[in-house]
Amino acid sequence: MSANTERKLADGSTISDLIDLERREVQLRTLADREIYEIEQDKIFGKTWLLLGHESEIPDDGNFIQRFMGDDSVIVARHKGEVFVSLNVCPHRGMKITTQDAGSTSIHKCIYHGWAFRSNGEFLGSPVADQCMHGKIRGKDELGLQQARVTLYGGLIFATWNIDGPSFEDFLGDAKWYYDMLFCRSDGGMVVAGPPQRFVVRANWKAAGEQSAADGFHTLMLHRWLGEVGNYKKDDGESGDLTPEMFGAEVSSPHGHALRCIDLNRKIRRLTGKDPEELSVEEKLRVLPPPGMTADAFTQLKKNLSPEQLEAMAWMPPQVGGMFPNVLFGFVYIPQADGSVVGSMTLHAYVPKGPDKLEFINWIFVEKDTPPELREKMVMQTIQLFGTSGMVEQDDSDTWPHMTLTAKGPQGRHSTMKYQAIYETGKPEGWPGPGIVNEGFTKDDTQWHWWKYWHALMTAE
Amino acid sequence: MSANTERKLADGSTISDLIDLERREVQLRTLADREIYEIEQDKIFGKTWLLLGHESEIPDDGNFIQRFMGDDSVIVARHKGEVFVSLNVCPHRGMKITTQDAGSTSIHKCIYHGWAFRSNGEFLGSPVADQCMHGKIRGKDELGLQQARVTLYGGLIFATWNIDGPSFEDFLGDAKWYYDMLFCRSDGGMVVAGPPQRFVVRANWKAAGEQSAADGFHTLMLHRWLGEVGNYKKDDGESGDLTPEMFGAEVSSPHGHALRCIDLNRKIRRLTGKDPEELSVEEKLRVLPPPGMTADAFTQLKKNLSPEQLEAMAWMPPQVGGMFPNVLFGFVYIPQADGSVVGSMTLHAYVPKGPDKLEFINWIFVEKDTPPELREKMVMQTIQLFGTSGMVEQDDSDTWPHMTLTAKGPQGRHSTMKYQAIYETGKPEGWPGPGIVNEGFTKDDTQWHWWKYWHALMTAE
Amino acid sequence: MSANTERKLADGSTISDLIDLERREVQLRTLADREIYEIEQDKIFGKTWLLLGHESEIPDDGNFIQRFMGDDSVIVARHKGEVFVSLNVCPHRGMKITTQDAGSTSIHKCIYHGWAFRSNGEFLGSPVADQCMHGKIRGKDELGLQQARVTLYGGLIFATWNIDGPSFEDFLGDAKWYYDMLFCRSDGGMVVAGPPQRFVVRANWKAAGEQSAADGFHTLMLHRWLGEVGNYKKDDGESGDLTPEMFGAEVSSPHGHALRCIDLNRKIRRLTGKDPEELSVEEKLRVLPPPGMTADAFTQLKKNLSPEQLEAMAWMPPQVGGMFPNVLFGFVYIPQADGSVVGSMTLHAYVPKGPDKLEFINWIFVEKDTPPELREKMVMQTIQLFGTSGMVEQDDSDTWPHMTLTAKGPQGRHSTMKYQAIYETGKPEGWPGPGIVNEGFTKDDTQWHWWKYWHALMTAE
Amino acid sequence: MTTANEPVNFFEQCADEIAIGSDVYNQALGFYYAEARMLDNLRYMDWVETLTQDIKYNVPLRQTRLVKDNEASIIYSMRHMHEDYRSLMGRALRLSGNSAWAEDPASRTKRFVSNVQVFETATPGEYAALSYLLITRNRFDDDHFDLIPCERRDILRLQDGVLKLAQRDIILDQVLLGTPNLAIFL
Amino acid sequence: MTTANEPVNFFEQCADEIAIGSDVYNQALGFYYAEARMLDNLRYMDWVETLTQDIKYNVPLRQTRLVKDNEASIIYSMRHMHEDYRSLMGRALRLSGNSAWAEDPASRTKRFVSNVQVFETATPGEYAALSYLLITRNRFDDDHFDLIPCERRDILRLQDGVLKLAQRDIILDQVLLGTPNLAIFL
Amino acid sequence: MTTANEPVNFFEQCADEIAIGSDVYNQALGFYYAEARMLDNLRYMDWVETLTQDIKYNVPLRQTRLVKDNEASIIYSMRHMHEDYRSLMGRALRLSGNSAWAEDPASRTKRFVSNVQVFETATPGEYAALSYLLITRNRFDDDHFDLIPCERRDILRLQDGVLKLAQRDIILDQVLLGTPNLAIFL
Numbered sequence A, B, C: 001m002s003a004n005t006e007r008k009l010a011d012g013s014t015i016s017d018l019i020d021l022e023r024r025e026v027q028l029r030t031l032a033d034r035e036i037y038e039i040e041q042d043k044i045f046g047k048t049w050l051l052l053g054h055e056s057e058i059p060d061d062g063n064f065i066q067r068f069m070g071d072d073s074v075i076v077a078r079h080k081g082e083v084f085v086s087l088n089v090c091p092h093r094g095m096k097i098t099t100q101d102a103g104s105t106s107i108h109k110c111i112y113h114g115w116a117f118r119s120n121g122e123f124l125g126s127p128v129a130d131q132c133m134h135g136k137i138r139g140k141d142e143l144g145l146q147q148a149r150v151t152l153y154g155g156l157i158f159a160t161w162n163i164d165g166p167s168f169e170d171f172l173g174d175a176k177w178y179y180d181m182l183f184c185r186s187d188g189g190m191v192v193a194g195p196p197q198r199f200v201v202r203a204n205w206k207a208a209g210e211q212s213a214a215d216g217f218h219t220l221m222l223h224r225w226l227g228e229v230g231n232y233k234k235d236d237g238e239s240g241d242l243t244p245e246m247f248g249a250e251v252s253s254p255h256g257h258a259l260r261c262i263d264l265n266r267k268i269r270r271l272t273g274k275d276p277e278e279l280s281v282e283e284k285l286r287v288l289p290p291p292g293m294t295a296d297a298f299t300q301l302k303k304n305l306s307p308e309q310l311e312a313m314a315w316m317p318p319q320v321g322g323m324f325p326n327v328l329f330g331f332v333y334i335p336q337a338d339g340s341v342v343g344s345m346t347l348h349a350y351v352p353k354g355p356d357k358l359e360f361i362n363w364i365f366v367e368k369d370t371p372p373e374l375r376e377k378m379v380m381q382t383i384q385l386f387g388t389s390g391m392v393e394q395d396d397s398d399t400w401p402h403m404t405l406t407a408k409g410p411q412g413r414h415s416t417m418k419y420q421a422i423y424e425t426g427k428p429e430g431w432p433g434p435g436i437v438n439e440g441f442t443k444d445d446t447q448w449h450w451w452k453y454w455h456a457l458m459t460a461e
Numbered sequence D, E, F: 001m002t003t004a005n006e007p008v009n010f011f012e013q014c015a016d017e018i019a020i021g022s023d024v025y026n027q028a029l030g031f032y033y034a035e036a037r038m039l040d041n042l043r044y045m046d047w048v049e050t051l052t053q054d055i056k057y058n059v060p061l062r063q064t065r066l067v068k069d070n071e072a073s074i075i076y077s078m079r080h081m082h083e084d085y086r087s088l089m090g091r092a093l094r095l096s097g098n099s100a101w102a103e104d105p106a107s108r109t110k111r112f113v114s115n116v117q118v119f120e121t122a123t124p125g126e127y128a129a130l131s132y133l134l135i136t137r138n139r140f141d142d143d144h145f146d147l148i149p150c151e152r153r154d155i156l157r158l159q160d161g162v163l164k165l166a167q168r169d170i171i172l173d174q175v176l177l178g179t180p181n182l183a184i185f186l
């Protein structure tokens, strides 16, 4: 849509004015502007598929959790085996139907006037039946809780208000081929270690969102402690160089999804002493199985994934990346002091809480049949590196707020975020996977595609 | 006025777009929108009569209290016996004239540059008289404190900025006939027990305002503890049913005022063992005198009220209700463990403090000549059930904030509050009172009339 | 510019509608309105010269301090002897370049992705050089930190974003002749005692700004404790009258600058017993040298100032006043219990932090060669009267918030600040100085000129 | 106003101060720490056990007044709470029921006790205790805390060797209470 | 959920309460005051010295639940921190390095300790200690403070006459943590 | 900057720590509790009575600096308060007058004292005392509180058997003070 028919912001500019498509620059103002935030609530969070949790959080009928879709609270509940997502707003006078984070009940009763609803949102009735306090203007079928459209993928619960919009499959597009390697590889599937960590960061959700689109570059500086005193410190105690870790292949998506696939060979060499070139796909995946899986799980991989996917997994498996608009995943191998490797599986959602606040939600996963000792190791390791107290992500949550502050300055708001490090490589030779793929050291393309999709949605009718 | 000439909100919609007059629905957005809040400051709080207190709070000349009319602080002071309401803003540079909640002084001196004013707002002069620091452009008569229009009713102090608008009598309309039974029934009149309780609730003022228009329905669910473990628990310890308490007659007003009149017979039967049908009006009112009054006060009632009013009082006296826009009254009979009844007289004002905050002001009253022991009982009973720590109203002040939160969600804001439980009864047979009156179990009409008047004022020129 | 072509505020009014140029009145709304605040960020803080500190705060190369220009954080650093002011926003993704208040470094490295900059803002490069992570779309010369235009005046650091606008000299205009007496009188020049005090006041910056334009009148009432129990208490313990202190001459400026010059004779008479009329300029300035200077410093004054300036200094030296938009200076003589006088030199900046918040920055100065004992006395005395805990300015910082609150009321916002005490005197007979000067008791002209310049800037293209 | 502003007779009751570190003093500390944990852990009926049958429990209002009228800044003619044993028991019962929505889900609170001073009174076995209390209160997913700093003026009475609360006046520091209700005990 | 919600065995370990004012009690106070100053003054490696090699250190999650499900409001299946000696040492090392940006520049904090209660345990020389902690945290030029009120459930062990921290569970009062990270120790 | 940043000589003065629970320690607690109540109850002239004639009273500035420059985060070359007996008396007199508007109407404050540690000094009868102070401050009808958490580094001197304040350095935790003035004593 052309900028001149676009909705004008208070100062007369349009969303398109804030993005320079030629030079791949975005004005900082996007990270602090309240008007833009309000538009996003409709055009981004009202239109795309949003991650709300995992079905292992609500295993039984009646189980429910309270989550957020943009600024709307929703009830995620299991009813007759199925998962339903209902707007947590009473159709009578707007009271919250539940004020609990989680629970189990067959009937949700609003505490204000007592209207009752099933776990699937159906209106059951109001007290003092003979007085028909819900009136006669609307039928009972019109008085249920507003329902979102729901999809389960690898047990993950996604929902959208865009009832007639694209399917979740279409939304993922080519990226699905890669996500399958993470979420759909095992027979038992992933399960959450527990409810997610939740904390508030005084930053615009996009400061975290644009980074989640595979910003590998920042690791070298912001997380350099990993090499200095952390898991990538050299055995001789010398500082380790993180640069090699940033080589691999990056998958971009026209829908803003992103994955960084990192070469396993170094790790395999270190673990086996053998030359990875001489190992078969199966051998590699038995030596270094995916996070949370054991050697003998290879049969599962073989069953659930295509040979091409297996090949990619043994070569450069996706390890970090994001899902538009506000999801980050990290499925990584963490080197241990004893030379071994412990896997870590985590998903984050960055829920907007106003132009300068976000809620950081961190789920930690294990495979359903990960052995107890390994599972404990994985969870501890993950808690120690990511999320609330994570030594890696502490630095991120302390950085985003500064970007949100600078975005408020009358000069700063016109300063731009730049995405000008551009791949010139293309797919690795013989790469089996689909999509926009580039080889080599991390670049800005994935993040730029993230902004392009943001712009497309924000300027769509 | 037609919506298309109405002021447009930022997103292009009008106030009228938010109300469905056909279906009796109001969009939740009205409970959280800052633009709407700003308009209300002029069109509601700049135009209607507002409750500021009771003259017993400022018995003597020079006594003053600081109160709020919308977001404006005002000084309510007694001067030569009369009550004056002055804008608490210095005409010189806008400093507050008083920063105290209450006090007594013949001259208010601004602490910034020392301009001095009488209790009636008259400008007295500025320091260093020979330098005439208030200049010569405006005469002294132009430099007084802005005066609001004031009315006393039953000792209650009402004021408005609408200098040439309707009189307080016209504003009350038919409802006055009923309010008289509460505020003008005794010779000595009501007096405050003390200054009002004041506390902040993180909710839009209308969440409380619309409820004050006689929402009886919520009592059954939100306040059901009253039956379970409270004053309406059965003698045998069984849970009591509150439903019968919700039968009576409700008085609506085209100006958004509302009163719920509740049948006294059950209470009388319980107290006297006699069949109320066999009791005269006088007998009934001597057995169960109005809150704060004693049996022998009947002569006062007879003197101050019409026979029709007496009849109504002995049949279904008004017990709870509101006065547009932000006043709630509760003049109730509270059953005691010993089977007796203690009255309670309270008035609330819900002062707006921004789109998502209100100040809850709670005055507790007694009759001037209520005997000390009774008075102490009434005040304690009232404090324990209403206001800051009131076991009934705790639940209200914890509910309204949730409605204000849901109103902010991009989906929630379009969800509607519904007023579709409609009376089909009309006046009780032989009802002596005027106005729109309906008999039976509480319904939504009074609240809907509240919203209709809100809409009329908000869309008026 | 005519109001009808002016930008309209949300409610349709213009900036010009808020000022009555005829009657010298300004609507209170200007002290609380968010829209006006946003416009000021561009039209005032984006256009005028702003005080950031003193070069004695960053004596050596590499030294830097973080300060604010409006809502923008900037780095004030010394590079090869020169002072540079750089926007503290990384050109890469908007992270703050420094998060420190002060420090010393030759290279500023952004902690997010490691881009590096010189103290003068030049871009040095990004990590992993061979990957050219800053891309090829922009040259290195385009990737430096945004530079502000800088001027040093008496060692004070001023900067502006108005690169092609008026010079600092033109900005000061006639007022410079007077400021020179304060800032450019000594050979060694002023130095800061230390970093500035910083604290937040919940008030609009203009509540402090308009007062800084030489509001002498408020001293009599708001600071009357000075006479009652403070430094101006009479020796016999009686309350002292502050009125005489308010006589002198006031210098206005079409650019909103202001100075109050106060008669020295009383003080000299008190100190010397002699009739000041019989003393020469030199004798006077030796008896009562300027704050922080000693008798023998007269030779310096003679060298650095013109005879006319010396004459003014010995007659009615500037003692308090402001510099548009947000600077206050106080160069005063404080009477001591022992009859002596101790000087005090302080500068404040009132940095906007939103429509209802300001940051009060207080620098205390001494002369470079003030003797240690005197210096200690001056600093203690100044801390005790001005700034955070200053017994004088405590009362100011507790007053401005009330004005900001009243400015939010629907009635209060239309109430006006009045500047109607007008000089009818003109220059003192034989006054040697330039500019708009009036003699006598303090009036409102200087503050009115402050508002006129605010209006001119706010309505300029 | 019609009710005389009841005099605060608390300080008249304070005789000699009991030494910090003495047994009685330490017993009082123990009383307050145990009480804080009962209330922070929703053990309301246990708390009622620590009250005497004749307890007087008050939360007077505050008003902003000039320093010269400072004593008028504490208002007893009207109160936020005005309780006796029956009413406190009633509140505890309500909170222990199924429909006390204002505290169900319950606030997460901490009651930080400090500045404890204990005094003898004219009555043997009764002590006057002054203490400061800071309550932090969090509900639902608020990312802030409501703060309730206050001074407590208590009469503690020894009954069968155990201290019980016989009187409590809670002096708040806000005229406009910032927490939306007093559904919790102070 | 797949992990059972680990039972809180702390209170089972609490035997007789140790008298306030007794030596052990005062030693515990001393331990907490000294610890607060080490942490508030960034002396992380000194702090690690006060831990036992087998320390268990946990910050469980909280959830808003109905009063009847109150025990479910403390979540151990997932935690904000889940530490052993190695990991705490690792955190201290990171903070002592040059690139722990989350705390460099460091937060300015104060750890207000109060409501300390100490109990015997089945193990001689090991004590169970309950305490309240209020942390005020300020960063950069924030004009507000992040508040972290919490209860600490500790096991203190006497080693060569010195108390060391052998176990700590920190019970927070927020389900949605209001401070942007736990880069500091509680 | 021209003034050298005065060294903090406080810790050099701290000799052996005095046992928690000892008489001197308890006396110090008593001093702080009594002081808190004087100041919270506007008894300024009484407070001045508790100061020695040679008192030094300082509130240094803070700055945000890197951990490696941490000692530079406390600034003495410029201070928020820099007082001696005369100036403190002057402030008390002003507050006791009729026109100290910044505190009339007065703030409602509570001074929560905790983490008290006491040390011997080289001078008999003089003790070095470290303590944490949390001040909650409320004015007019604010629904929030200004918080002032700080560490106090005091020298207490026994004069005729009573402890008096001979030196106080107050270390604040904000570089940008969040309360609009220091019209109150810390």
Ligand code: FES
Pocket: A090, A091, A092, A093, A094, A095, A110, A111, A112, A113, A114, A115
């Ligand atoms: S709001 Fe839910 S039943 Fe009325």
Ligand code: FES
Pocket: B090, B091, B092, B093, B094, B095, B110, B111, B112, B113, B114, B115
């Ligand atoms: S503002 Fe009131 S006298 Fe100036």
Ligand code: FES
Pocket: C090, C091, C092, C093, C094, C095, C110, C111, C112, C113, C114, C115
């Ligand atoms: S934001 Fe500064 S280097 Fe990327």
Ligand SMILES: [Fe+3]
Pocket: A218, A219, A222, A223, A392, A393, A396
């Ligand atoms: Fe990161």
Ligand SMILES: [Fe+3]
Pocket: B218, B222, B223, B392, B393, B396
């Ligand atoms: Fe109610």
Ligand SMILES: [Fe+3]
Pocket: C218, C222, C223, C392, C393, C396
């Ligand atoms: Fe002033």
